[in-house]
Amino acid sequence: MFRGSFVALITPFKDGAFDEAAFQGLVEWQIAEGTQGLVPCGTTGESPTLSHAEHRRVTEVCIEVAGGRVPVIAGAGSNSTQESLDLAAHAKSAGADGALVVTPYYNKPTQEGMYQHFKAINDAVDIPIIIYNIPPRSVIDMSVATMARLAKLPNIAGVKDATSDLNRPILTEIEIGADFCQLSGEDGTAIPFLAAGGHGCISVTANIAPKMCADMQNAWAAGDVGSAMALQSKLMPVHGALFCETSPGPVKYAAGLLGICGDQARLPMTEIAETSKARVRDAIKGAGISR
Numbered sequence: 454m455f456r457g458s459f460v461a462l463i464t465p466f467k468d469g470a471f472d473e474a475a476f477q478g479l480v481e482w483q484i485a486e487g488t489q490g491l492v493p494c495g496t497t498g499e500s501p502t503l504s505h506a507e508h509r510r511v512t513e514v515c516i517e518v519a520g521g522r523v524p525v526i527a528g529a530g531s532n533s534t535q536e537s538l539d540l541a542a543h544a545k546s547a548g549a550d551g552a553l554v555v556t557p558y559y560n561k562p563t564q565e566g567m568y569q570h571f572k573a574i575n576d577a578v579d580i581p582i583i584i585y586n587i588p589p590r591s592v593i594d595m596s597v598a599t600m601a602r603l604a605k606l607p608n609i610a611g612v613k614d615a616t617s618d619l620n621r622p623i624l625t626e627i628e629i630g631a632d633f634c635q636l637s638g639e640d641g642t643a644i645p646f647l648a649a650g651g652h653g654c655i656s657v658t659a660n661i662a663p664k665m666c667a668d669m670q671n672a673w674a675a676g677d678v679g680s681a682m683a684l685q686s687k688l689m690p691v692h693g694a695l696f697c698e699t700s701p702g703p704v705k706y707a708a709g710l711l712g713i714c715g716d717q718a719r720l721p722m723t724e725i726a727e728t729s730k731a732r733v734r735d736a737i738k739g740a741g742i743s744r
Contacts, residue, residue: 454634455524455551455583455611456652457489457674458667460659461497463701464511465714471507473514475714479660480518482713482744487667488659491515494528495553496590497657497701502719509543516548526583526655530555534570541578551581553613553655558591564599571603581610587638588616597621601628613638613655614646622649640692644685647673657700658691661707662742687740694736698725707733711744 460483465475480491493515494500494508503511512527519525527544529552531537541552557570575582584603588594594616603609611634614621619642622635636653637646643654647670659666669684695703702718702725709716710733716724725733 454632454652455490455526455636456634456670458487458659458663458670459490459492459526459636459653459655460488460663460666461495461655461657462491462493462515463660463705463708463714464494464498464503465708466717466719467715469717469719471503471511472714473510476511476514477518479708479713480515483659483663484519484522486663487671488523488663489653489667489670490524490526491519492526492528492553492655495530495585495655496555496587497660497704498528499701499719499722500528500530502722508540509547512544512549513547524550526551526553528553529574530585532557532560534573537570538574538577541574541580541582545578545580549580551583551610552578553583553585555585555587556591556593556595558593561593564596567593567595568599568602571609572606575603575606575608578608580608582608583611583613583634583636584609585613585638586616587613590615597624597628600625604629604633610634611636611652614651615639617642619645619649622646622651626650640695641689643669644673644681647681657695657704658688660704661695661711661713661737661744662688662691662740665740665742690736691740691742694729694733697729697732703729703733706730707737710734710737711742713744 615638
């Protein structure tokens, strides 16, 4: 099972192209700082604006640099079932440990449509699949009943839950069982999600504060609730700042401030406002984040 602090990796760009060297450095730094898993080519990685060739290369570089030291759950989502299937197959062939597959956005499939979408990928590719349930971006919301139905399939391993509904992990565990991997997709609910039966977090904030995020997850796992809560409280202003505008705009600006990589994003993502920049700077300073 996937547990602990996973990072939803940003994709660095330089002069409009994938900055492979910066990405290699980011992955290496994440592992050195204690991050327990890597998630390339998700929403934070600007997957909608990556070409298919870039998507494959980002996944490959992440797996190459990780070298088996931590698991890699490669983004493989699309609102096209065939495209998602192809990306999952590439993730498998590249050596990923799992595939993150978002519920099909824009198409607005029914619960049955979502079931058949994930079943098709399950049947075609032998790789652990993490369902990415994010209603604010995909419009649709997979029900616990549909997830329980999917969990009976051999490759459906868990969920990245970005609903912010803290009833979900409890209800999901009751319906499916404790072995179904549940990862929060919301940094602000990381600790409450664990308390409700979750197993970790796929974090945006970990891009710039990997050690703090990992230490928080480790403290919880060790039963040190006080330390975990103290870290979460320290990070809460950062979580808020990194979502003061649509992600990954703020986290890319933060990464630029810290010298992790450039802050370029691809249209339709744009440079964040000056007021947002000030909020990000203040939050980083307040939390004592540096590199």
